[in-house]
Amino acid sequence: MKDTKPFPPLKNDNLLRAARGEVVDRVPVWVMRQAGRYLPEFQELRKQHDFFTVCRTPELACEVTMQPLRRFDLDASIIFSDILVIPQALGLTVEMHAGVGPVLPQPIVTPEDLKRLTPDGALSRLTYVGDAITMMRHKLEGRVPLIGFTGAPWTLLGYMIEGGGSKTMSKAKAWLANYPEDTKLFLNLLTDVIVDYLEMQVEAGAQMLQIFESSAEHLSKEEFLTWCAPYLKRIRDDLVERLTKKVIPLVPLTLFAKGAGHSLKEQSELGYDVLGLDWTVDPVEARRLVGPNITLQGNLDPQDMYRDAGELRTLTTEMVHKFGKSRYIANLGHGITPQTPIVSMEVLVEAVHQAL
Numbered sequence: 245m246k247d248t249k250p251f252p253p254l255k256n257d258n259l260l261r262a263a264r265g266e267v268v269d270r271v272p273v274w275v276m277r278q279a280g281r282y283l284p285e286f287q288e289l290r291k292q293h294d295f296f297t298v299c300r301t302p303e304l305a306c307e308v309t310m311q312p313l314r315r316f317d318l319d320a321s322i323i324f325s326d327i328l329v330i331p332q333a334l335g336l337t338v339e340m341h342a343g344v345g346p347v348l349p350q351p352i353v354t355p356e357d358l359k360r361l362t363p364d365g366a367l368s369r370l371t372y373v374g375d376a377i378t379m380m381r382h383k384l385e386g387r388v389p390l391i392g393f394t395g396a397p398w399t400l401l402g403y404m405i406e407g408g409g410s411k412t413m414s415k416a417k418a419w420l421a422n423y424p425e426d427t428k429l430f431l432n433l434l435t436d437v438i439v440d441y442l443e444m445q446v447e448a449g450a451q452m453l454q455i456f457e458s459s460a461e462h463l464s465k466e467e468f469l470t471w472c473a474p475y476l477k478r479i480r481d482d483l484v485e486r487l488t489k490k491v492i493p494l495v496p497l498t499l500f501a502k503g504a505g506h507s508l509k510e511q512s513e514l515g516y517d518v519l520g521l522d523w524t525v526d527p528v529e530a531r532r533l534v535g536p537n538i539t540l541q542g543n544l545d546p547q548d549m550y551r552d553a554g555e556l557r558t559l560t561t562e563m564v565h566k567f568g569k570s571r572y573i574a575n576l577g578h579g580i581t582p583q584t585p586i587v588s589m590e591v592l593v594e595a596v597h598q599a600l
């Protein structure tokens with residue numbers, strides 16, 4: 245039976261207000277991968293359960309989503325899942341190997357392999373994510389907003405062609421050069437599934453969405469504008485159209501295109517409410533490029549979390565001062581890494597809240 249109880253009212257909406265450009269009580273802060281291996285309780289749970297079993301079991305996904313909120317005064321939660329659940333729903337096997345990361349043993353090698361993908365019914369194989377989101381909204385009791393997410397087309401295509409992570413993206417980049425028309429078909433197929441998936445997450449209760457274009461860092465500016473930007477724009481436009489048609493209130497959308505600081509102005513024209521920044525981008529320069537009507541998110545270097553508390557506090561305070569209190573969401577410039585000392589999270593969150 246589908247859970248149709250109304251959700252508890254939101255007590256801390258600073259994240260959503262920052263995303264919409266409204267006044268906040270304090271600068272909101274959350275951290276990419278805030279539920280993860282730097283937490284001993286996460287590692288403990290992972291000893292009992294395989295990674296994708298956690299993703300697929302709403303009780304476990306909610307437990308892990310809640311773990312960082314029990315420890316830190318965060319202003320957002322993000323549903324525990326992975327960007328690679330879409331390749332799985334399209335029929336590819338994805339395994340999580342300890343110390344290696346994701347492995348796709350039967351990758352897409354040639355355009356002929358695209359026939360193996362099963363876009364029809366893909367959404368029906370992702371309902372567990374919606375179930376976890378709905379359950380999490382109740383478990384949060386309105387404490388903070390719940391963020392849903394997806395991988396973006398180029399990033400997912402990269403994992404599906406490379407068969408896992410890659411330092412060079414040599415196979416995926418060869419596709420761009422050798423099979424441009426098939427690459428467009430592939431990116432459009434992914435875009436269609438992503439729009440369905442995000443719509444489903446909003447219907448399930450996601451209050452904000454983040455699109456991870458993490459592999460943008462492998463592309464030149466020209467390549468980013470050709471192979472990422474049009475699909476990112478269509479995701480936003482189609483989603484807005486779908487939700488509007490169904491009279492479902494829009495939720496703020498964040499684009500995090502890692503390594504695409506060369507195209508911030510162009511990113512600001514894609515229709516997203518929030519742009520995520522990695523640490524290579526200067527906050528003042530970013531603001532100048534995107535103008536006053538977009539919220540910025542980021543961008544502390546995850547390696548700064550290994551500094552001593554005093555240094556980390558100073559760097560965090562300086563960062564928040566550069567961004568300012570309006571239209572800003574504090575975060576790292578990429579995911580928190582597994583060896584990060586827990587105390588650094590406490591220092592980061594407190595320094596953000598006390599900076600302004």
Ligand SMILES: Cc1c2[nH]c(c1CCC(=O)O)Cc1[nH]c(c(CCC(=O)O)c1C)Cc1[nH]c(c(CCC(=O)O)c1C)Cc1[nH]c(c(C)c1CCC(=O)O)C2
Pocket residue numbers: 275276277278279280281290295322323324325326327328340342344345346393409456458578579
């Ligand atoms: C590229 C990417 C992936 N997954 C994701 C991205 C985009 C963000 C980014 O660029 O980091 C997104 C992601 N993956 C995970 C989340 C959970 C939500 C959160 O707390 O932020 C989110 C938002 C859990 C996870 N996803 C993964 C873990 C660790 C695996 C484990 O528990 O064994 C977690 C907590 C595994 C994963 N999943 C992926 C990789 C490359 C890896 C291995 C890298 C690593 O080990 O850190 C694919």
